[in-house]
Amino acid sequence: MAFLKRELYRQVRGPExxxxxxxxxxxxxxTKSLYVEREVxxxxxxxxxxxxxxxxTMDIADYLTLGGQTTGHRELWRLLRALFKEDSDVTGSSRDT
Structure with a gap:
């Protein structure tokens, strides 16, 4: 089983x-599954x-509706915007031809 992972958020607390x-x-x-994994x-x-x-593990939509706007939420939104911006640029240019 192969996994591709990108860190969205990390918080470390305590003196050690x-x-x-x-x-x-x-x-x-x-399995072609895309989701958010949280480790504590x-x-x-x-x-x-x-x-x-x-x-x-949780569905992306569930993660985005989970309490507040954390650094992880903002990073995921940034990745999604970049992904769909690239897709819409390709789609837009193919419609022009």
């Missing part, structure tokens, strides 16, 4: 990487510390 939240635009080349890692430092790691 204690919490990391990352979002990616992901494309599964086998939490590390409790100290003796007997624990590590929690969660990964969730």
């Amino acid at each position: 990487i204690t919490h990391e939240d990352r979002s990616f635009l992901a494309f599964d080349t086998d 890692a939490h590390l409790e430092t100290g003796i007997g510390g624990t590590v929690e790691f969660q990964t969730a």
